[in-house]
Amino acid sequence: MSSDERIRVGVIGCGSIAQIMHLPYLRELDDRFAISALCDVSPGTLAAVAAKYGVPDEHCFADYHDLCASPAIDAVLICSSGSHVPPALAALAADKHALVEKPLCYTRREAQAFAAAAQAARERSGIVTQLAYMKRYDPGYQYGQRRVRAMQAAGSLFFVDARHMHPSNDLYTAHHPVHRAPDVPAAVRAAGQREHQAALTESLGPEATAAQRGAFGTLMGSSIHDIYSLRGLLGRPEAIVAIEVWGRNIAALLRYPNGVRVSYTWADLGQLREFRQEFACYGADERVTITFPSPFLRSAPTIVTLQAMEAGQDGPVHTETRVTASYEEAFKREWLHFHECITQGREPRTGAEAAQHDTEFIIELARAIR
Ligand SMILES: NC(=O)c1ccc[n+]([C@@H]2O[C@H](COP(=O)([O-])OP(=O)(O)OC[C@H]3O[C@@H](n4cnc5c(N)ncnc54)[C@H](O)[C@@H]3O)[C@@H](O)[C@H]2O)c1
Structure with missing residues (x-):
C-alpha cells in the first residue's frame, strides 16, 4: 500500500x-x-x-x-x-x-x-x-435478490422470464469521451485473433458450426451478465433443457435448483436505442421484476417492480410497487x-471459483446448440 x-x-x-x-x-x-x-x-x-x-x-x-x-x-x-x-x-x-x-x-x-x-x-x-461482475453489486439487483430468495426459500418461486435486448453499445457510449488510438501493432492484433480462434476450437471442437462460434462470443461477452446474475438469484444452473440460435439471437430453457425454470432470451436490437435487461420472477400470487439500465449509463438505477394481491373491500386487489433502491453506481x-x-x-x-463455473456453463450452452 x-x-x-x-x-x-x-x-x-x-x-x-x-x-x-x-x-x-x-x-x-x-x-x-x-x-x-x-x-x-x-x-x-x-x-x-x-x-x-x-x-x-x-x-x-x-x-x-x-x-x-x-x-x-x-x-x-x-x-x-x-x-x-x-x-x-x-x-x-x-x-x-x-x-x-x-x-x-x-x-x-x-x-x-x-x-x-x-x-x-x-x-x-x-x-x-x-x-x-458489477451487477451483483447493484443496489436495485440486491433489493430484488432479497425478495426473490425469500420466494425461493418459501418454495413459491417457479419461473423466471429473463430477457436481454441488446442494441449496439455505441448507442450508449457515444456521449462518453474515450481516447482510442489506432496504433496497436499488427502482429499483436494478429496474435490476439489467433489465440481467440484457437480457444474457440479448444472449447467447441474442430467441427463447431458458425452458429456455435458466433453465439459463443455473445454468450461470453454479454449473456455472462445474465448467467452470473441469475446464479446470484437462484443458485447454480442444473440443466440446459433446450437452446436455439437464429441470426445473432439466442433462446434457451434452463433448469435451476428447486425445479425453477428460466426462459432466457438474448436478442440483437441493432440500432434501436432501447436496451432492456429484465428478470421477471414468478412465485405463487406474486411477481418480482428486476429491470437493469444500460451498463454504460452512470448511476441510472435498476428498478424493482413488486406485484401482489391484497384483500380489498370488494375482494382481492392487485398492487404494484416500484422500488428505486438507490442511485449508487454498481461499478463504484x-x-x-x-x-x-x-x-x-x-x-x-464474486470470486474465482464462481467465474470458473460460469465459464464452464457457457461452454456447455454453446456446445448444446444444434
Ligand atoms: N462490465 C461491463 O459491463 C463491461 C462493459 C464493457 C466491456 N467490458 C469488458 O472489459 C474488457 C474491455 O472491453 P472494452 O470495451 O474496454 O474494450 P476496448 O477494446 O475498448 O479496450 C481494450 C483495451 O485493451 C488493450 N489491450 C488489448 N490487449 C492488451 C494486452 N495484451 N495488454 C494490454 N492492453 C491490451 C487495447 O489496446 C484496448 O485499449 C472486455 O473484457 C469486456 O468484455 C465489461
Whole structure:
C-alpha cells in the first residue's frame, strides 16, 4: 500500500470500459485508491490516459508482465481484450490483488488454472481475486435478490422470464469521451485473433458450426451478465433443457435448483436505442421484476417492480410497487467491495471459483446448440 494506506492500482487495458467507468470511479474514490500504473498495447491510448490521470512514464507499460512485476502497485484491474487469465496469473504470481473484468476466458483449462492460482495466492499471501461482475453489486439487483430468495426459500418461486435486448453499445457510449488510438501493432492484433480462434476450437471442437462460434462470443461477452446474475438469484444452473440460435439471437430453457425454470432470451436490437435487461420472477400470487439500465449509463438505477394481491373491500386487489433502491453506481460499489475485501480480509462476493463455473456453463450452452 502507499504511505497514506491507499491501494495502488495498475490498470491493464485502458480502453472503453476503463475510461468510461473504472478510472473515473477510481479517481472519485481517491481516499481509498491511487491510480499508480497503466498498461496498454496501444501506445497512443496509453499516453492519452496517462496524461489525463497523471501517471508518470516510468509507470506506463506495453507488457502486462512488467506492470504486474512493478513494486509501485498492490492490485490490478484487468480489462484488456481477449482472455484475462494470462494477465491474472501474472498478477497473482506477483502477489497482486486482482479485479478481473468479464469474460474471464474462453476455455475450461484456463478457468481451472485461474481458480487454482487464485486459491493458492489467497492461502499464500491473503491475495483477493474478485470478478468485476458489477451487477451483483447493484443496489436495485440486491433489493430484488432479497425478495426473490425469500420466494425461493418459501418454495413459491417457479419461473423466471429473463430477457436481454441488446442494441449496439455505441448507442450508449457515444456521449462518453474515450481516447482510442489506432496504433496497436499488427502482429499483436494478429496474435490476439489467433489465440481467440484457437480457444474457440479448444472449447467447441474442430467441427463447431458458425452458429456455435458466433453465439459463443455473445454468450461470453454479454449473456455472462445474465448467467452470473441469475446464479446470484437462484443458485447454480442444473440443466440446459433446450437452446436455439437464429441470426445473432439466442433462446434457451434452463433448469435451476428447486425445479425453477428460466426462459432466457438474448436478442440483437441493432440500432434501436432501447436496451432492456429484465428478470421477471414468478412465485405463487406474486411477481418480482428486476429491470437493469444500460451498463454504460452512470448511476441510472435498476428498478424493482413488486406485484401482489391484497384483500380489498370488494375482494382481492392487485398492487404494484416500484422500488428505486438507490442511485449508487454498481461499478463504484464493486470497487468499494474490493477495497473492503483487501483491507478487512473478506471473501469477495464474486470470486474465482464462481467465474470458473460460469465459464464452464457457457461452454456447455454453446456446445448444446444444434
Ligand atoms: N462490465 C461491463 O459491463 C463491461 C462493459 C464493457 C466491456 N467490458 C469488458 O472489459 C474488457 C474491455 O472491453 P472494452 O470495451 O474496454 O474494450 P476496448 O477494446 O475498448 O479496450 C481494450 C483495451 O485493451 C488493450 N489491450 C488489448 N490487449 C492488451 C494486452 N495484451 N495488454 C494490454 N492492453 C491490451 C487495447 O489496446 C484496448 O485499449 C472486455 O473484457 C469486456 O468484455 C465489461
